[in-house]
Amino acid sequence: MKKIGAVIILLVVAAVVVLMTVDFNRFGKDNVYVEVAEPTEVEEDRLDNGEIMERYRYQQTAFDEQGEAVEVEFTAGKELRRGAYLMLYVKNENEVTSYDEVEWEEITADAQTELEEAR
Template sequence: MKKVFFGIGALFILFVAGLIVLMTVDFNRLNKDTYYVHITSDGEVEEYKAGDGQILESYWYELPAFNDKGDETTLKFSAQKNLRHDAYLKLYVKKENVVTSYDEVQFEDMPAKVQKHLK
């Protein structure tokens, strides 16, 4: 009987741990390459209609981006709002050009090789 309760307890602990991992880990950023960009202009507005008839907007950006080594590539990504001018973003990229997420960062927090290119 103790083995049954022990087994149920272990399964419960695993279930709770799994829920915590799912709630706290952002899989859009996990094991992705990082690139940095400087927002200098407004994004191109794309309007689309949601299923309920509401008009929604996306803002598309196509900018030169630099990785930690200073290598340059051009990345295209979207945001749900027009991003702040003169902001620096850290982009999370998979498959070389698919941006899955981004964070705003301070200039001082970027690698030195990236800072040299984005001054």
């Protein structure tokens, strides 16, 4: 019985560690690539303490790994560096859940071709 209890505790601890380390906004999502342009809109929200929070909204064409165009919309808590390349994590074809800045060399050749033509 003590062995079964130890195994159960070990499994619970392992499950907690996995749940704390997995980023579900990125896990199992498709990737598309975009070159950051000027924000489409800047939204301002005033907090109860009077502080103003800004959200930068971007609406752009991104390209999947095969070079297919995808219209995406995403927001950021700060203005993103224009000309930077992002790998967007998307679900349901164009719903952005997260993003990472990437280097040009990390983008697939088909997506690179489309990004160059879109400039």
